[in-house]
Amino acid sequence: MKKNPTTVAFQGTAEQEEILLSVIEKYRGVKGSMMPILQEAQEIYGYLPIEVQKIIADNTGVSLAEIYGIVSFYSQFMLNPKGEVSISVCLGTACYVKGSQDVLDKIKEKIGVETGGTSPDGKYSLDATRCVGACGLAPVVIINNDVYGRVKADEIDTIMTKY
């Protein structure tokens, strides 16, 4: 999975760091705990910039290289924060055969953001996701927590007016 490098400056607070340290403490001695630590860290910060990875490395004794290796391996670990409006288009097979690629292309054109990217002002981010398992509603678009089913490319303009 290709990752776009971090472009958004780190703005973590001391409070966030404190929560993160308590998470690391909670998992001390638990076997195979790096994944849950990273997952919870991402919940705290919204993404996993190198600064956060470094805090984890310093406090777990695992090397930064290994942590970066894990973060870059899994598609859900993000090096960039999500936009204010986070858009995901399902490209699972059922959605694909029903035309979700056209929907994705239309959104790209509309907001000027490439798949996997965040707009420079931090307003929009766009992802093509793996099957979300709602194949009966194909093609599916998820914007923040709203799920839109049976979306057609020409409905995108109308849908996007809400955001």
Added chain:
Amino acid sequence: MKTISDIIEIKNITKNNISLGGRQKTRVVVGMATCGIAAGAQSILTAINDELKKAKLLDTVTVTQTGCIGICQYEPIVEIYDNDGRRTTYVNMTADKAKRISSEHIKDGKIVSEYTIGAANGENVTSLNDTEFMKKQKRVALRNCGIIDPEKIDEYIAMDGYQALHKVISGMEPAELIQFILDSGLRGRGGAGFPTGLKWRFAAASVSDKKYVCCNADEGDPGAFMDRSILEGDPHAVIEAMAIAGYAIGADEGYIYVRAEYPTAISRLTIAIEQAKSYGLLGKGILGTDFNFDITLRLGAGAFVCGEETALLTSIEGKRGEPRLRPPFPAVKGLFGKPTILNNVETYANITPIIVNGVEWFKSMGTEKSKGTKVFALGGKITNTGLVEIPMGTTLREVVEEIGGGIPEGKKFKAAQTGGPSGGCIPASLIDTPIEYDTLVAIGSMMGSGGLIVMDEDNCMVDIARFFLDFTVDESCGKCTPCRIGTRRLLEILDKIIEGNGELKDIDKLQELCNYISRASLCGLGQTAPNPVLSTIRYFNDEYIAHITEKRCPSGVCKNLLRYIIIEDKCTGCSACARVCPADAISGEIRKKYVIDPAKCIKCGACMEKCRFGAIIKR
């Protein structure tokens, strides 16, 4: 801590509320798996509750959520079980419709037939049970899905839940239990179909101070959602079966590795594990015996390769989820270096019915080499999308035409894709193939975890092969070269063909490369990655040839190869297309025929979307 007599008491009390006969209360269930929630089930549940509260009926009616009922395209769905056992299925619900059925049906007992499933699908029925969709189905793994409330352990217990665990740990030797599973003929439902009992026997035979039982709930095949539906609809079925597996091999710890994309499944599993612990059905000294077993939930983070067994175990260990060389097999050296069994969600969901109903019952379903049933997620170009569970050996034709209700809009069936990125396409000429492990492999596909995507004449098979290759290139973990580089080269050749630059020798190159990749890759992902390419070349060679020699996409999908054309007879000269065209490729005079200049056309399709007269086609 509960004893078995407590469990039986809970069963008897709860049974009155949920079983189909002998209930005192009317039961209203709202389908609230991911699809249902996405379609708006929460507001329906609220509306019904509000109405019944107003009518002061909440004492005589139980309103509850349930998991996947199985007919996705009709979500949101509400089912009413009247106290005489009559079941009514209401579909495409809205809050207003829900209000009406609350007063007319729940209060006055009168079926609102225009909202029932029969009104939606044209059959003369009011209950899902009587539809063509259900007629050929047999629900074993899905037995409780869409019936019980998955967040209430008592309802699972009422459906004979945790009886099998009690039977096993209080009266069966581990070796006897393994023989029992072996005799049933159960094979892994995650894809390859390895005999479950054999896997357990290997792990039982490994001597170690510590063993693990793991559940593969990293359902990554695009278009497959059986495991999600089971976890969302009946999480205890998996928990109970894992404890049974733990007893069989001598393990006291289990992990469920579930993909993070399934938040509803994760929350219901978390609730279920807590409930099982509070009843003493997980933990130390289960049901008063000296058997201990505990389960931890681990979330994936979006890596398809983690569905491969060794990669999954590596991921639970907190590392990059890369596969490991086998042997040693996990049954010898698995999680944290200890003997481990890993079974898929649906496999576990079959364990307790086998123990409760016996080997002969299970063997009575299915075929010689594939026993029992298989759940498929039916999707794509098919009338009834949904979750279907069929006896092994049912033909593809029965699934597509009878259960699936055929292809919408009178289009022609072209192919069915099973096995996701590891599987292949089954062409219309083989539609009478019985669905079982070995026949599917013989025709170049595989059972896979159970996605069944139907394609019609509008789908281009070269494009579909490219779609899956794009997926594997993205998901290849990069550890071994044949998969990392080989799949990329395959994708490049497919791109070349799709863009209209293909040569006939590319087909041979594809096949040769496929052969190397499948033989030399380290894990299942790479070994099966060529299947979509090979099977489409095998059955749809003419489409490849058309792309290469005629520079034409017969299905009108591949953008570079198609032309947008205005049909003269249908064009009214409204000029809408010319105005929307971003490339100024459409010219003409108002109220006269317009034409598209292929040299300027960028094939964006905007004109076709805009035309209200269906005058623009692509071919």
